Each structure stands twice: as structure tokens, then as C-alpha cells.
Amino acid sequence: MSVQRVAVIGLGAMGAPIARRLLGNGCQVTVWNRSPQRAVALREAGAAVGTSPADAVRGAETVIVTVADPQALVAVTEGEHGIAAGVLPGAVVVQMSTVSPSSVTRLAHALPPGTGLLDAPVLGSVAEAASGALRVLVGGPPELVERCLPLLAQLGAPSRVGALGAGSAAKLVANNALFGVLGVLGESLALGGALGLSWEALHEVLGATPLAEQAARRRPALEAGDHPARFALALARKDADLVADAVTDAGLGLGLTAAARDWLADAERAGGADQDYSAVLPHILHTATKGPQRCT
Ligand SMILES: NC(=O)c1ccc[n+]([C@@H]2O[C@H](COP(=O)([O-])OP(=O)(O)OC[C@H]3O[C@@H](n4cnc5c(N)ncnc54)[C@H](OP(=O)(O)O)[C@@H]3O)[C@@H](O)[C@H]2O)c1
Known part of the structure; x- marks a missing residue:
């Protein structure tokens, strides 16, 4: 099986252990965080570090986003350095931050046509993120959810709760x-x-x-x-x-x-x-x- 190429955008209390876990499971991980110092430990653990969200997602099949709030989601997604500017055709963005369903709709419009999108916020906290015991509430088309289950299962227990926006x-x-x-x-x-x-x-x-x-x-x-x-x-x-x-x-x-x-x-x-x-x-x-x- 080929190595999965994953980008993790946002390395706060939740994003950092998620990135570390995927690295530990053998994924090829590229990270980006607004404050660069939060990426240092992950670089030392083997992650590549992008210079911007667009740069970090350029080679990724899956992009995981875990940032603070709706404003942060817009900041890392839109504009010339945002995820939408760099994401590969056919890649899947998995939005795991806690935001509103309307933020997910805005994100869907910001991404280029052909990009897959799931909203997948989580229950559980830092310890569960580190041990892969999160409950992942997934919204999105059934076939796309199915495709992403192996990756999401590395983080915990994913369950589809409905169409895009239902996760949020x-x-x-x-x-x-x-x-x-x-x-x-x-x-x-x-x-x-x-x-x-x-x-x-x-x-x-x-x-x-x-x-x-x-x-x-x-x-x-x-x-x-x-x-x-x-x-x-x-x-x-x-x-x-x-x-x-x-x-x-x-x-x-x-x-x-x-x-x-x-x-x-x-x-x-x-x-x-x-x-x-x-x-x-x-x-x-x-x-x-x-x-x-x-x-x-
Ligand atoms: N902690 C939990 O137990 C928990 C559990 C379930 C869900 N969540 C949700 O998961 C998400 C992440 O939570 P967290 O605990 O990891 O938060 P956190 O430790 O406060 O980290 C927030 C992340 O968002 C980034 N960020 C904030 N504003 C930004 C902006 N304007 N542009 C770019 N990046 C920005 C921060 O970058 P900097 O490092 O540069 O500040 C950091 O990477 C939140 O939506 C939270 O509600 C958290």
C-alpha cells in the first residue's frame, strides 16, 4: 500500500497530537501553523513544514484542518496563501475545527471544484487525540466518507451523521x-x-x-x-x-x-x-x- 500524504493545518492542543499520531502511523505528513514555533517539535519528529497553508497542502491527498474558530478557518483557507490556492485536484479537505455549519458552506464555496470536503469535528480532548480515541462526527457524501474512513479511524471512531454540515x-x-x-x-x-x-x-x-x-x-x-x-x-x-x-x-x-x-x-x-x-x-x-x- 502506498504511503498516505497528509497535510495538517493548525498545530494547537488538538492539531499537534493528530499530526504526531499520523506520523507515527507511517503517513507522510506536512504541517503548517500560524506561529512557526509550534511546528518545531513535529519537524524534529519527521514532518515536513510548509511555508504557508497553500504550500503545505500542495502534495497532500488529504488535508486536515484544526484551527480555533470560523475566522481562523477563513484565514487558513482563503486568499493567495490559503489552502484553496494550493490543494491538489481530487484531494479531500477534512475540516475538524469546531465551527458553524455555515462556515462549512463557506469553505465548500472557497475550495476549487473537484476538491472533496468533509466536516469532521471531534468529541474528546488532547489525551484522546494523542491515543486515537476521538469520536469523529462526520458530515459529507457517503462515498467520500467511506473513502476517508481508514484515515479517520487512525484518530478514533468516525461515524457519519449526515450530509456536509451535519458534523458541525x-x-x-x-x-x-x-x-x-x-x-x-x-x-x-x-x-x-x-x-x-x-x-x-x-x-x-x-x-x-x-x-x-x-x-x-x-x-x-x-x-x-x-x-x-x-x-x-x-x-x-x-x-x-x-x-x-x-x-x-x-x-x-x-x-x-x-x-x-x-x-x-x-x-x-x-x-x-x-x-x-x-x-x-x-x-x-x-x-x-x-x-x-x-x-x-
Ligand atoms: N482542546 C480540546 O479539547 C478540543 C476538543 C474538541 C474540539 N476542539 C476544537 O478544535 C479546534 C482546535 O482546538 P485547540 O484546542 O487545538 O485550540 P488551540 O490550542 O487554541 O489552537 C488553535 C489553533 O488555531 C490557530 N489559529 C487561531 N487563529 C488563527 C488565525 N487567525 N489564523 C491561523 N491560525 C489560527 C492557532 O495558531 P497559533 O498557534 O498561531 O495561535 C492554533 O494552531 C477548535 O475549534 C476547538 O474548539 C478542541
Whole structure:
């Protein structure tokens, strides 16, 4: 079997371990990152480094994109140095950043005719990216998804959730659920504390509720007061904003969704942008005790 030629654009917390994993599996990998220092370790591990997104994708059969947000996706895709300017005819772009379905539509229009495109955002974080245990939510034509399954399976468990854009829609639904659960967990902890329950009793009762798994998972970090960043709070707030836009576009009114977004935005404004998104929990515990007038 011939060696797969893959370009990875964006070497942040997720892109770097994805590129490293593909390298380790024997793919021929070319990378590009806006801040060049993030490519140094990958160059040392055997990756080629492009001078621009267009340059990096020139020889690739598959282009994986993992950048922060919709603006970053436009920046690496469009213009004379963007992916669209360099991508090979017949190559497939696999868009793995968390963006809106409308960003995926814009990307589809920006790419030259004949370029394959899948939207494939992921569930899981840095550890799952490194170990190939991501859940990949894929949107796109069935035959193209089928063609890309062997590569995507190197990163985790891919499943097709619908046509192009459905991957991003599914990812927004998943993060909406996650942020809502964290918000309710934080508020339940705040309520229990205010009602005089001990920390132990509070966890005992939460362990008997639908929040049990998250309460147990977040407890050690809350007790240590340490939330090392894996998924930055600023990115989570960005995702919550994408959800809010999608809610508006769909003509819905979703109060819990809006409240969860407000907590993330509050925590970011309070200085937590670079902390892990789970730092929203101590923020809720601290802020809720000040009464009902929290600013949103
Ligand atoms: N971390 C997680 O646990 C996780 C889990 C699931 C999904 N995601 C999603 O995966 C994507 C990447 O997340 P991450 O955690 O890897 O983020 P990250 O560590 O903050 O890295 C962001 C990447 O985007 C690049 N970037 C940002 N703005 C740019 C611009 N204007 N032009 C070009 N490049 C730009 C950054 O380049 P520089 O290095 O130059 O800043 C970096 O390579 C995001 O959409 C995130 O929501 C993350």
C-alpha cells in the first residue's frame, strides 16, 4: 500500500497530537501553523513544514484542518496563501475545527471544484487525540466518507451523521449538552453549599442523580483548585456563541442554553480565558454566593 500524504493545518492542543499520531502511523505528513514555533517539535519528529497553508497542502491527498474558530478557518483557507490556492485536484479537505455549519458552506464555496470536503469535528480532548480515541462526527457524501474512513479511524471512531454540515451541527449539539450539564452541576454545588450540606453529603446526593458521572469526574480538580488547560475556556465560550447563533438562526428560544453560555462568558471575563473550560465550576461556586445580580 502506498504511503498516505497528509497535510495538517493548525498545530494547537488538538492539531499537534493528530499530526504526531499520523506520523507515527507511517503517513507522510506536512504541517503548517500560524506561529512557526509550534511546528518545531513535529519537524524534529519527521514532518515536513510548509511555508504557508497553500504550500503545505500542495502534495497532500488529504488535508486536515484544526484551527480555533470560523475566522481562523477563513484565514487558513482563503486568499493567495490559503489552502484553496494550493490543494491538489481530487484531494479531500477534512475540516475538524469546531465551527458553524455555515462556515462549512463557506469553505465548500472557497475550495476549487473537484476538491472533496468533509466536516469532521471531534468529541474528546488532547489525551484522546494523542491515543486515537476521538469520536469523529462526520458530515459529507457517503462515498467520500467511506473513502476517508481508514484515515479517520487512525484518530478514533468516525461515524457519519449526515450530509456536509451535519458534523458541525452534531458537535454544537454535543457541546450544548456538555455546557448545560456543567452549568447545572455548578449551580447544584452552589445550592447545596448554601443550604449547609457538607461537600461529602453533596457528592453523595449528586452521585444518585443524572449528574453523577460529571460530579465524580470534576471533583478532584475542584478539590485541588487546579484546572490545567486542555480545552481553553475561551474556545468553549466561542462554541457557546456558535450555539447561540444557531439557536437564533433556527428561530428557537432556549433559556438553559443561554444561561450556560452566560456562565462561560462570565468566567472568561473574570480572567479565565486560558484556563480549562471546567474552571467555570469554581467560578459559579464563587459568583453564585454573591446573589442573583451576576452580570451577563
Ligand atoms: N482542546 C480540546 O479539547 C478540543 C476538543 C474538541 C474540539 N476542539 C476544537 O478544535 C479546534 C482546535 O482546538 P485547540 O484546542 O487545538 O485550540 P488551540 O490550542 O487554541 O489552537 C488553535 C489553533 O488555531 C490557530 N489559529 C487561531 N487563529 C488563527 C488565525 N487567525 N489564523 C491561523 N491560525 C489560527 C492557532 O495558531 P497559533 O498557534 O498561531 O495561535 C492554533 O494552531 C477548535 O475549534 C476547538 O474548539 C478542541
